[in-house]
Every structure is written in C-alpha cells, then in structure tokens.
Amino acid sequence: MKTDDIEAFVAVIRSGSLNAAALSLGLTQPAITRRLQSLEQDLGVDLLDRHTKPLKPTRLGQEVYGHCRAILREMDALRERVAGDAPPSGLLRLGVPQTLGDALLLEAVKDIRTRYPELRTQVATGWGSVLVNRIEQGELDGALVLFPANKVFPDGVEARPLGAMSLQVVGAHDQVPGRAQRLADIQGQGWVLNPDGCGFRSSLQRTLAEQGQALRINLETYGTELQLGLVADGQGLGLVPAPLLARSAHRDRLAAIPLKDFKPEIQLWLIHPPFLGALQEVVEGFGRGAQGLLEG
Known part of the structure; x- marks a missing residue:
C-alpha cells in the first residue's frame, strides 16, 4: 500500500471529483485514477460509488477514508518530528468568516509573510459551519469562526475562545x-x-x-x-x-x-486540528493577531 495512493483517495473524497483532486495534487486525471485503482487492488474492495456525481465513497470506503486521513496525519507528525526546530515552511491554509474578511485578511496575511517568509499562505472565507467542516476534513490548518459562547465543537476540532x-x-x-x-x-x-x-x-x-x-x-x-x-x-x-x-x-x-x-x-473562536506540528505557533499567532486587531 503506497502513501501516494492514500493521498489520492483522500483528495478525491474531499473534492468530490477526479479533476479537482488532480489539480490539488498537481497530477493528471489518469494518474489519480491509477492510484485509486492501485489502492482498491491492495485492499481488495471498491472504495468509490462511481455512479454518483459528485463521487461518493461506498459505505466501507467511508470507513477507509477515516483511516487514511489518520495515516496522513501521522505521516505529517513524523515529518514535523524529524524536522526538529526548522522554521515553518510549505503551505498554510487558513479560514476566516465572511464578516471579518475585510478587517482581518490584509493585515493578518502580511504579518504571517513577514514573520515566516518560507510559508505560502492560502486563505478561504466562509460561514462558520463551513469552516468547521473544512477543519474536520483536514482542508484547513486553522480558522477564525463566530459562534455563541456555548458552542460545542465536533471531536477532532480544537477550539479556543478569543473574546466576546x-x-x-x-x-x-x-x-x-x-x-x-x-x-x-x-x-x-x-x-x-x-x-x-x-x-x-x-x-x-x-x-x-x-x-x-x-x-x-x-x-x-x-x-x-x-x-x-x-x-x-x-x-x-x-x-x-x-x-x-x-x-x-x-x-x-x-x-x-x-x-x-x-x-x-457573539464569540470569536480560533479552531484547528488537534495536531499542527510546526504550524501550531503560526496558527496561534494568527489568532492572537486577530484578537488584537478587533480589540484595537
């Protein structure tokens, strides 16, 4: 079983299409198809219902998807551990609410680029429920959301209140x-x-x-x-x-x-996956910066 095959399967489920998965991984659609077939052959099961649009996992495929996400998280953890004290680098994926985009995006992204020049920042806007779901699905490394103070977040989403x-x-x-x-x-x-x-x-x-x-x-x-x-x-x-x-x-x-x-x-929350490795300090700094901007 290859990590590349697992990564392709996760990308297809997240995006709902072969084309979108190929774009996200920088591959061709035939390459994604071959990796999916390879994983299905290794496991001996059909992982996708190919009669639906967007593509949906089979019942067993949904369970395999959860395990595959966990495998990729552990791989990321291993890479971060080996990297030691190296400065954060690569892609940082953040989310902000529609309401706060005007006030936060420009200054927050500028601050991250100044502090972490090796990071490439990608920012998405959306309603709070959408951003929570994207954290659950592993599509974002951190997000700011607006919810009531008594909001209960799903398992697998770490949440910290930043102020009312x-x-x-x-x-x-x-x-x-x-x-x-x-x-x-x-x-x-x-x-x-x-x-x-x-x-x-x-x-x-x-x-x-x-x-x-x-x-x-x-x-x-x-x-x-x-x-x-x-x-x-x-x-x-x-x-x-x-x-x-x-x-x-x-x-x-x-x-x-x-x-x-x-x-x-309303309460401003910072949310992120349980494990972020070297990106933890960046995401927490993003939350503090947003808190400071709003308080100021």
Missing part, C-alpha cells in the same frame, strides 16, 4: 432616534444584511419571528464595509460586531441604535 463581541444595530447618523427603541419600532426601515447562511441574520430573524415580525430585506451583499457604506447612505439598517463598526471608514456617518429587546453577543 456585542452585535450592534446601526443606521445612518441623521436617521437614528436618540432614545432606546424596540426592534419592532425600527423594523420598517428594512435591513442591509449578509445573504442566507449568516448567523447574525439568523439571530435577528428568530427574534423578529418571536415578536410576530417578518424580516424585511432591502439589500443582500457580502462585505461588512460595503454594508456599512450602504447603511450610511440611508439604504436600511445594519447588524455588525462593535469592533468592526469602530474600525469602519463610514463610522462618522453611522450610529448605533440602542434597543431594549435585542442585545446579541
């Missing part, structure tokens, strides 16, 4: 009332929010539903700064972590709306 942030409802400065309001009182202005999948939006929608109100969306768009610019222009209300409001270029044209019945809070 209040979520603030904001509006254009000249349209914000001076006294505390109820959510139903301002609902008529409509909202500028992330598309479906955003935890902030879900929290707001649940609270409104409990009050017999329907969420009224004026604009859906990614990017916190873009949303805040639209809110500042009077296009509706926004919902944003307080540190991002403080850092926004539009902050002088915005104001937080004090609410009596909606005061949500």
Whole structure:
C-alpha cells in the first residue's frame, strides 16, 4: 500500500471529483485514477460509488477514508518530528468568516509573510459551519469562526475562545432616534444584511419571528464595509460586531441604535486540528493577531 495512493483517495473524497483532486495534487486525471485503482487492488474492495456525481465513497470506503486521513496525519507528525526546530515552511491554509474578511485578511496575511517568509499562505472565507467542516476534513490548518459562547465543537476540532463581541444595530447618523427603541419600532426601515447562511441574520430573524415580525430585506451583499457604506447612505439598517463598526471608514456617518429587546453577543473562536506540528505557533499567532486587531 503506497502513501501516494492514500493521498489520492483522500483528495478525491474531499473534492468530490477526479479533476479537482488532480489539480490539488498537481497530477493528471489518469494518474489519480491509477492510484485509486492501485489502492482498491491492495485492499481488495471498491472504495468509490462511481455512479454518483459528485463521487461518493461506498459505505466501507467511508470507513477507509477515516483511516487514511489518520495515516496522513501521522505521516505529517513524523515529518514535523524529524524536522526538529526548522522554521515553518510549505503551505498554510487558513479560514476566516465572511464578516471579518475585510478587517482581518490584509493585515493578518502580511504579518504571517513577514514573520515566516518560507510559508505560502492560502486563505478561504466562509460561514462558520463551513469552516468547521473544512477543519474536520483536514482542508484547513486553522480558522477564525463566530459562534455563541456555548458552542460545542465536533471531536477532532480544537477550539479556543478569543473574546466576546456585542452585535450592534446601526443606521445612518441623521436617521437614528436618540432614545432606546424596540426592534419592532425600527423594523420598517428594512435591513442591509449578509445573504442566507449568516448567523447574525439568523439571530435577528428568530427574534423578529418571536415578536410576530417578518424580516424585511432591502439589500443582500457580502462585505461588512460595503454594508456599512450602504447603511450610511440611508439604504436600511445594519447588524455588525462593535469592533468592526469602530474600525469602519463610514463610522462618522453611522450610529448605533440602542434597543431594549435585542442585545446579541457573539464569540470569536480560533479552531484547528488537534495536531499542527510546526504550524501550531503560526496558527496561534494568527489568532492572537486577530484578537488584537478587533480589540484595537
């Protein structure tokens, strides 16, 4: 049984296609096919259901996939142990939430490149549940996610809280009332929010539903700064972590709306696989840097 064959099988399951697996490993599709066939011959079983798209493992193939991932982790651990005190090098795969991308990506990546010139950084954005799943699947080395403080993470995902942030409802400065309001009182202005999948939006929608109100969306768009610019222009209300409001270029044209019945809070988490080897210090530094940026 060859390590290359195991690596090819894991890549196919992760990506769901032979083409994508070939691209990720820098191989041709026929080469990936040969490696899969070699592994199946060594084990004497069919690992893939080739009648489905995307490709899915058979029931036994799913079990083999778990063992193969463990083998590759142990191989990585062995390489790191032999490398000793060598500085981190190779590929670092990080994830950040859609909401924090504007605030964190540029400075965080620049800091990593300065501190670890031998590392090549690859960053993905996504909702928290997607990033957690990618950590589980071994597709990311570390990620920042936003979840409630009582979030329970799956086995195989190490999580450390970095701090709580209040979520603030904001509006254009000249349209914000001076006294505390109820959510139903301002609902008529409509909202500028992330598309479906955003935890902030879900929290707001649940609270409104409990009050017999329907969420009224004026604009859906990614990017916190873009949303805040639209809110500042009077296009509706926004919902944003307080540190991002403080850092926004539009902050002088915005104001937080004090609410009596909606005061949500979110926790910033750093998550990663249990074993990272030499990348451990880099991922933890990434978390500290994000924490510092938001606190600042």
